[in-house]
Amino acid sequence: xxxxxxxxxxxxxxxxxxxxxxxxxxxxxxxxxxxxxxxxxxxxxxxxxxxxxxxxxxxxxxxxxxxxxxxxxxxxxxxxxxxxxxxxxxxxxxxxxxxxxxxxxxxxxxxxxxxxxxxxxxxxxxxxxxxxxxxxxxxxxxxxxxxxxxxxxxxxxxxxxxxxxxxxxxxxxxxxxxxxxxxxxxxxxxxxxxxxxxxxxxxxxxxxxxxxxxxxxxxxxxxxxxxxxxxxxxxxxxxxxxxxxxxxxxxxxxxxxxxxxxxxxxxxxxxxxxxxxxxxxxxxxx
Amino acid sequence: xxxxxxxxxxxxxxxxxxxxxxxxxxxxxxxxxxxxxxxxxxxxxxxxxxxxxxxxxxxxxxxxxxxxxxxxxxxxxxxxxxxxxxxxxxxxxxxxxxxxxxxxxxxxxxxxxxxxxxxxxxxxxxxxxxxxxxxxxxxxxxxxxxxxxxxxxxxxxxxxxxxxxxxxxxxxxxxxxxxxxxxxxxxxxxxxxxxxxxxxxxxxxxxxxxxxxxxxxxxxxxxxxxxxxxxxxxxxxxxxxxxxxxxxxxxxxxxxxxxxxxxxxxxxxxxxxxxxxxxxxxxxxxxxxxxxxxxxxxxxxxxxxxxxxxxxxxxxxxxxxxxxxxxxxxxxxxxxxxxxxxxxx
Ligand SMILES: Cc1cc2nc3c(=O)[nH]c(=O)nc-3n(C[C@H](O)[C@H](O)[C@H](O)COP(=O)(O)OP(=O)(O)OC[C@H]3O[C@@H](n4cnc5c(N)ncnc54)[C@H](O)[C@@H]3O)c2cc1C
Ligand code: SF4
Ligand code: SF4
Ligand code: FES
Numbered sequence: 329x330x331x332x333x334x335x336x337x338x339x340x341x342x343x344x345x346x347x348x349x350x351x352x353x354x355x356x357x358x359x360x361x362x363x364x365x366x367x368x369x370x371x372x373x374x375x376x377x378x379x380x381x382x383x384x385x386x387x388x389x390x391x392x393x394x395x396x397x398x399x400x401x402x403x404x405x406x407x408x409x410x411x412x413x414x415x416x417x418x419x420x421x422x423x424x425x426x427x428x429x430x431x432x433x434x435x436x437x438x439x440x441x442x443x444x445x446x447x448x449x450x451x452x453x454x455x456x457x458x459x460x461x462x463x464x465x466x467x468x469x470x471x472x473x474x475x476x477x478x479x480x481x482x483x484x485x486x487x488x489x490x491x492x493x494x495x496x497x498x499x500x501x502x503x504x505x506x507x508x509x510x511x512x513x514x515x516x517x518x519x520x521x522x523x524x525x526x527x528x529x530x531x532x533x534x535x536x537x538x539x540x541x542x543x544x545x546x547x548x549x550x551x552x553x554x555x556x557x558x559x560x561x562x563x564x565x566x567x568x569x570x571x572x573x574x575x576x577x578x579x580x581x582x583x584x585x586x587x588x589x590x591x592x593x594x595x596x597x598x599x600x601x602x603x604x605x606x607x608x609x610x611x612x613x614x
Numbered sequence: 615x616x617x618x619x620x621x622x623x624x625x626x627x628x629x630x631x632x633x634x635x636x637x638x639x640x641x642x643x644x645x646x647x648x649x650x651x652x653x654x655x656x657x658x659x660x661x662x663x664x665x666x667x668x669x670x671x672x673x674x675x676x677x678x679x680x681x682x683x684x685x686x687x688x689x690x691x692x693x694x695x696x697x698x699x700x701x702x703x704x705x706x707x708x709x710x711x712x713x714x715x716x717x718x719x720x721x722x723x724x725x726x727x728x729x730x731x732x733x734x735x736x737x738x739x740x741x742x743x744x745x746x747x748x749x750x751x752x753x754x755x756x757x758x759x760x761x762x763x764x765x766x767x768x769x770x771x772x773x774x775x776x777x778x779x780x781x782x783x784x785x786x787x788x789x790x791x792x793x794x795x796x797x798x799x800x801x802x803x804x805x806x807x808x809x810x811x812x813x814x815x816x817x818x819x820x821x822x823x824x825x826x827x828x829x830x831x832x833x834x835x836x837x838x839x840x841x842x843x844x845x846x847x848x849x850x851x852x853x854x855x856x857x858x859x860x861x862x863x864x865x866x867x868x869x870x871x872x873x874x875x876x877x878x879x880x881x882x883x884x885x886x887x888x889x890x891x892x893x894x895x896x897x898x899x900x901x902x903x904x905x906x907x908x909x910x911x912x913x914x915x916x917x918x919x920x921x922x923x924x925x926x927x928x929x930x931x932x933x934x935x936x937x938x939x940x941x942x943x944x945x946x947x948x949x950x951x952x953x954x955x956x957x958x959x
Pocket of ligand 2: 935
């Protein structure tokens, strides 16, 4: 009869699955990475959840506490289990930190857009991570390092508050061996720290960049983006070759609750990974 | 007007219809509450009162309740069961703008990942619309929602004697023929409705000074308007405007655990973009910490952001947010101010 009749009245949605029902996962291993972060290896009971790409995220939850959006940190192509690195900051994340091997956790996803690896092939990639931004970045780095022949020069600049906050230290040798040029920096060094001191942008001028063949990727705390983007512009990397992943508050993950909205864009649907050029129309983004 | 789409029923037939519906369904209708029109459950025809002006709260709570259970979980058994709390219901007394708002909610909850909680409730809801008359806050005429062609099952136009009735669904036709008797409308009755429409059209105190299709473009150019800081300085951030708006659908999801600490529910509750914590994340970073930015966001959602996604304005001109605002922030006046600024440029 009309749209109303067809889409609304003639379907009572008894067969429509609830997007809010999570899948059970079993905690296989927990590693204390720093004082505030733990790495969880989780085997989901439904292996379809392992079908993800770097940059995507899941809603990870515990009944009674709720759910929090958490990025995938393992590389793609996992067959049994995936990894999340979680910083304890509040209600849900503190509860997740109490999980031990064998415990159960509940997961929905994957959600959002991932990084487009095809577009990065044949290019030099300059990764800039700040703080916990290394968590989603690691998934992308692993994907790229698995197939270094397909890419050009690979460089990572990673900034932390202090040397104790540096995540994934034990993997750095392997990353370097595979061809990643790594540069670390901290805001507050210890007396034994021999590396660079200062914000990530102090290291960008030191990297040799061919703007015609470089892709820049930035993930970090909200304040970091503006400054890194300026440094990228000094290097003549254009906004269509810069990718960022943005954090927002999220409740549903399915484009309804409105919490993640940046102007007209729902980060849980169109993000968290954005091409910088596409953010020009979203002034709230950065 | 096409006279085939109208039927006529007497006041007595209307009473029969409502009484019949009350026997079969949970019925919500308009009543007077503290002197103002409001939707409430009714159990007899006499409680129902049809109003010309909008209710304080919209009818969204019957389709998108202020609190609803999404899941029941059992912590011990590690189970999550989806819960769909929907039942057959009837809402009587929704106005044209309210029905337009409902069709927007339909699109939101059906789009992308469909939301069975809303959609199943919607499928089981019978909408009976009624004709209205603008008060000083209404501006439906300026946003294209003064009349309505779909989204309802039955729509009533009050005449001096009796009602002209339009049906908008097979269900509406079925109810009308089963619960009451009607006859085709007479020519002069249709003329009477048309004349009333004309009077209504000429009675708007509030109108927008630009055509509806130009509003998204005008809002697009308004990001740096001084208007936002000015109204941001007086707004309380109370969220009442979100609460009363028939097209505000943002929500929070919370877990509630029973006293036995084993079972609980994951519930969805209304939330609003005007409330301070709405866009706050860890590290005390608030992406819309300023009330000016929250107002800008809410107004842009209505006139621009969602328009790009659903090809419709999300303000239906009901005036509820303006009527309820303690500091008299009036969405039509602000929009007109933005239109004036735009025309000056
Ligand atoms: C796409 C995406 C990916 C992410 N990936 C990761 C990841 O891989 N690892 C990770 O550790 N984190 C990640 N995060 C961040 C993580 O989701 C948040 O830290 C988490 O949601 C916090 O939830 P919580 O319940 O533990 O904290 P909450 O209890 O919600 O509180 C966290 C903080 O938020 C603020 N806050 C929240 N609610 C309120 C309120 N009502 N009133 C006032 N302040 C409030 C406070 O500052 C509080 O300290 C990601 C976020 C996004 C959007
Ligand atoms: S009702 Fe008025 S004061 Fe309250 S949040 Fe809305 S605009 Fe601000
Ligand atoms: S924004 Fe205000 S006038 Fe527009 S639909 Fe919502 S409550 Fe009504
Ligand atoms: S998280 Fe709910 S809309 Fe994006």
